[in-house]
Amino acid sequence: MFKFALNFFMLFDLNKSIEILERTPAALTTLLQGLSSEWIFASEGENTWSPYDVIGHYIEGEKTDWIPRMRIILSPDKDKRFVPFDRFAQLKNDKSKSVDMLLNEFSEWRRKNIAELKEANLDEEKLNKKGIHPEFGEVTLRELLAAWVTHDLNHIFQISRVMAKQYKKEIGPWTKYISIVNK
Amino acid sequence: MFKFALNFFMLFDLNKSIEILERTPAALTTLLQGLSSEWIFASEGENTWSPYDVIGHYIEGEKTDWIPRMRIILSPDKDKRFVPFDRFAQLKNDKSKSVDMLLNEFSEWRRKNIAELKEANLDEEKLNKKGIHPEFGEVTLRELLAAWVTHDLNHIFQISRVMAKQYKKEIGPWTKYISIVNK
Numbered sequence: 001m002f003k004f005a006l007n008f009f010m011l012f013d014l015n016k017s018i019e020i021l022e023r024t025p026a027a028l029t030t031l032l033q034g035l036s037s038e039w040i041f042a043s044e045g046e047n048t049w050s051p052y053d054v055i056g057h058y059i060e061g062e063k064t065d066w067i068p069r070m071r072i073i074l075s076p077d078k079d080k081r082f083v084p085f086d087r088f089a090q091l092k093n094d095k096s097k098s099v100d101m102l103l104n105e106f107s108e109w110r111r112k113n114i115a116e117l118k119e120a121n122l123d124e125e126k127l128n129k130k131g132i133h134p135e136f137g138e139v140t141l142r143e144l145l146a147a148w149v150t151h152d153l154n155h156i157f158q159i160s161r162v163m164a165k166q167y168k169k170e171i172g173p174w175t176k177y178i179s180i181v182n183k
Numbered sequence: 184m185f186k187f188a189l190n191f192f193m194l195f196d197l198n199k200s201i202e203i204l205e206r207t208p209a210a211l212t213t214l215l216q217g218l219s220s221e222w223i224f225a226s227e228g229e230n231t232w233s234p235y236d237v238i239g240h241y242i243e244g245e246k247t248d249w250i251p252r253m254r255i256i257l258s259p260d261k262d263k264r265f266v267p268f269d270r271f272a273q274l275k276n277d278k279s280k281s282v283d284m285l286l287n288e289f290s291e292w293r294r295k296n297i298a299e300l301k302e303a304n305l306d307e308e309k310l311n312k313k314g315i316h317p318e319f320g321e322v323t324l325r326e327l328l329a330a331w332v333t334h335d336l337n338h339i340f341q342i343s344r345v346m347a348k349q350y351k352k353e354i355g356p357w358t359k360y361i362s363i364v365n366k
Contacts, residue, residue: 146353153347170329
């Protein structure tokens with residue numbers, strides 16, 4: 001069991017993290033661009049997020065979460081407290097923008113943020129530096145960046161689940177094998 | 184509650200289904216092409232599928248499941264029994280092909296199959312026709328096609344979950360909000 005656990009998980013690797021971070025906006029654009037609004041605004045019911053909401057959430061993360069927090073960790077300032085991240089900020093948006101506009105905005109922010117990440121020339125010492133998360137307390141830059149990658153994948157997961165569920169009533173007995181619709 | 188349920192689910196729509204079916208290979212290519220092998224061959228432990236295995240599974244579906252079953256349903260033959268689908272066929276592959284080769288193969292099969300789907304000129308009458316699933320018994324063409332779409336999204340969901348889990352040990356306290364790593 002221990003051997004299995006050792007082999008199973010990856011250790012944080014900056015280049016392999018960037019591989020995911022730079023693919024996410026393009027993968028989501030390929031999946032969502034030009035889709036009918038029934039898919040884009042689909043949700044899992046009241047107070048749940050649509051693919052449109054999730055793209056807004058990614059943008060908020062680019063603007064106020066991941067790289068701004070890296071800046072705090074790496075800055076010479078003594079105060080290492082992160083600004084709290086509003087996980088619901090995108091729900092206050094007026095939805096006047098099309099999803100294609102949001103996807104462009106996300107891609108552009110991400111491109112700039114990855115450039116800043118690369119320019120930071122992170123080494124082990126910098127990755128071990130800490131910031132103060134408003135809820136969790138001390139976290140390392142390594143954990144923050146790993147969370148950024150995992151967060152990307154988590155919301156691809158969410159978007160595909162939300163869209164799949166729309167056909168829950170249409171797939172008949174296949175609910176047995178396509179269990180995503182019941183989650 | 185009843186009103187909510189009515190609004191929540193989409194009814195099957197051929198064009199909206201094709202929107203997803205034609206995006207899936209491109210979205211997966213954008214996500215996976217050129218990724219490090221640690222991501223491509225990552226799994227959730229013994230006897231679970233890697234992104235590589237899942238792409239092989241999509242190809243098997245194109246070759247032997249969805250459109251071949253549509254052909255049985257629409258054919259003038261009396262025998263409407265589907266050939267059982269081997270959900271583990273791709274695990275017998277020799278893995279000599281790169282994931283990029285598999286993604287190309289999937290894209291090519293999907294392109295041909297969508298062309299055949301469009302050429303079938305499906306109307307309500309045809310969508311109500313039935314085939315005999317080896318396990319489920321009678322299923323309609325509508326259910327089969329809805330399952331195809333949902334199955335696409337289900338495996339995007341799976342791939343993003345498998346990759347996210349690789350950083351389970353690296354994200355520290357963020358496991359609280361990025362719960363995908365615990366699934």
